[in-house]
Amino acid sequence: MPAAQRRFDPDRRARIIQATLDVVAEHGVAGTTHRRVAAAADVPLGSMTYHFDSLDALLTEAFTGLADTVSARFADRLAAAATVDAACEAVVDLIVSDIWASPRTMLLSYELYAFAARNPPLRRVMQGWMAKSRAALGQHFAPETARALDAMIEGLTIHRSVDPHPAGRAEVRAIVARLVR
Amino acid sequence: MPAAQRRFDPDRRARIIQATLDVVAEHGVAGTTHRRVAAAADVPLGSMTYHFDSLDALLTEAFTGLADTVSARFADRLAAAATVDAACEAVVDLIVSDIWASPRTMLLSYELYAFAARNPPLRRVMQGWMAKSRAALGQHFAPETARALDAMIEGLTIHRSVDPHPAGRAEVRAIVARLVR
DNA sequence: TAACTATGCGTACATATGTACATATCAAGG
DNA sequence: CCTTGATATGTACATATGTACGCATAGTTA
Numbered sequence: 005m006p007a008a009q010r011r012f013d014p015d016r017r018a019r020i021i022q023a024t025l026d027v028v029a030e031h032g033v034a035g036t037t038h039r040r041v042a043a044a045a046d047v048p049l050g051s052m053t054y055h056f057d058s059l060d061a062l063l064t065e066a067f068t069g070l071a072d073t074v075s076a077r078f079a080d081r082l083a084a085a086a087t088v089d090a091a092c093e094a095v096v097d098l099i100v101s102d103i104w105a106s107p108r109t110m111l112l113s114y115e116l117y118a119f120a121a122r123n124p125p126l127r128r129v130m131q132g133w134m135a136k137s138r139a140a141l142g143q144h145f146a147p148e149t150a151r152a153l154d155a156m157i158e159g160l161t162i163h164r165s166v167d168p169h170p171a172g173r174a175e176v177r178a179i180v181a182r183l184v185r
Numbered sequence: 186m187p188a189a190q191r192r193f194d195p196d197r198r199a200r201i202i203q204a205t206l207d208v209v210a211e212h213g214v215a216g217t218t219h220r221r222v223a224a225a226a227d228v229p230l231g232s233m234t235y236h237f238d239s240l241d242a243l244l245t246e247a248f249t250g251l252a253d254t255v256s257a258r259f260a261d262r263l264a265a266a267a268t269v270d271a272a273c274e275a276v277v278d279l280i281v282s283d284i285w286a287s288p289r290t291m292l293l294s295y296e297l298y299a300f301a302a303r304n305p306p307l308r309r310v311m312q313g314w315m316a317k318s319r320a321a322l323g324q325h326f327a328p329e330t331a332r333a334l335d336a337m338i339e340g341l342t343i344h345r346s347v348d349p350h351p352a353g354r355a356e357v358r359a360i361v362a363r364l365v366r
Numbered sequence: 367t368a369a370c371t372a373t374g375c376g377t378a379c380a381t382a383t384g385t386a387c388a389t390a391t392c393a394a395g396g
Numbered sequence: 397c398c399t400t401g402a403t404a405t406g407t408a409c410a411t412a413t414g415t416a417c418g419c420a421t422a423g424t425t426a
Contacts, residue, residue: 012392032299034215042417050405053385114299117343118213119291125245130347151344152360156333159340162298163332166311172330179333179376183363192375193422218413231375234415 020045024066029108033063033115067116068129074109075133079140091144092153092180095153099160099180100173110165124154145184151185200235200247201226210289212246214296233236241304248297249310256314257288269365272325276334276361280341281354291346326365333364 023045027036038052038059045051054060081098085091098104120126134154141150156179164170169181204226209218213336219233219240226232237243265270279285301307315335322331337360345351352360 016404032215032303033213035215036215038385039383047407050387050407053387054404059384111299111302114295114302118292118295118299122213123296127347131349134347148359149358151356152363153336155340155344155360156255156337157340158343159336159338160341163315163336166308166315168312175329175332178329179336179364182333182366183360185363219415229375231377231417235374240414249399250389 073131082140105161252314263321286342
């Protein structure tokens with residue numbers, strides 16, 4: 005057996021997880037295989053089963069990390085708002101900005117939702133995510149408003165990713181205002 | 186070669202499409218195979234490639250049918266409303282009722298969103314779906330309100346399918362009222 | 367009745383896939 | 397220097413998968 009190329013590679017596990025999300029974004033869960041992820045992470049196939057018990061376990065971990073990341077960014081953005089007006093503007097940003105709601109993130113979210121529907125651990129992760137979002141909104145808004153805003157962010161984000169003529173910033177701001185009042 | 190069991194079966198094509206959605210609902214697109222669908226439709230494997238060019242074509246057609254069905258039910262429910270108040274109640278129904286937003290439908294929607302993101306024909310189908318929904322809402326509400334309601338239906342439906350303690354009918358009604366005003 | 371043709375089906379096959387595992391390599395301690 | 401245990405890797409293998417295709421069948425026509 006020929007000698008290995010790279011022997012010491014402490015970040016390998018993390019890189020595999022990162023590569024997994026890349027592959028899912030490009031090929032969907034349906035097209036995600038050990039070999040494709042290995043290639044994307046520039047890692048031998050054997051590393052896959054060494055670091056992760058199964059493909060399902062790998063996907064579960066990758067999606068969990070994704071949920072944590074997105075959820076943390078969401079909370080940070082809202083925590084940075086000092087006033088209610090600023091919080092509204094933050095909500096508008098989360099909906100309209102290509103950074104928060106990038107095509108890649110949306111795509112991965114769809115895959116995550118579908119995957120989580122059949123994966124109890126991930127269901128709990130998503131519940132935690134939703135609770136955290138609601139808590140972040142709850143810093144600035146009443147509970148019912150927070151719930152409504154959370155759902156509206158979800159819905160508008162999705163529709164904007166489909167709509168060839170998505171609502172502009174002004175219109176989104178007006179809709180948010182209706183919910184906040 | 187043994188004689189076939191069933192020779193005349195005019196609805197076969199439709200039954201395969203129906204079975205495809207069943208299999209997707211149970212195993213996800215990732216777990217949908219010719220053989221599984223054939224078994225679910227009680228049809229020989231050979232029928233798959235006879236009736237459909239490829240697995241991708243089958244999924245595309247099945248999802249297109251799903252979108253048409255759901256979209257038609259949505260429009261029907263709204264068309265049945267005679268007043269704005271009735272239309273609001275219809276919207277609440279669409280969000281809260283287990284019939285419109287059944288777990289199965291939600292699950293299939295997630296799969297559809299993920300699939301459509303990589304399938305241009307289905308992207309167009311989804312755009313059509315969204316346009317139709319908005320038009321149905323537009324019978325009763327102003328354009329901006331229709332857009333907001335459409336997104337809210339999407340978001341609340343999704344969040345209700347994740348939330349262990351989803352918003353009750355009264356709260357949903359209150360949220361809809363805020364958007365309509 | 368006999369031939370014809372569209373429809374339907376069983377099976378074969380090349381390929382891809384998840385996973386196991388025997389072996390190799392390295393870092394550290396005795 | 398030598399041993400040891402953790403880490404890493406190439407490869408093998410059973411199985412599943414998409415798809416092609418030759419042949420059977422039934423309804424129709426002459």
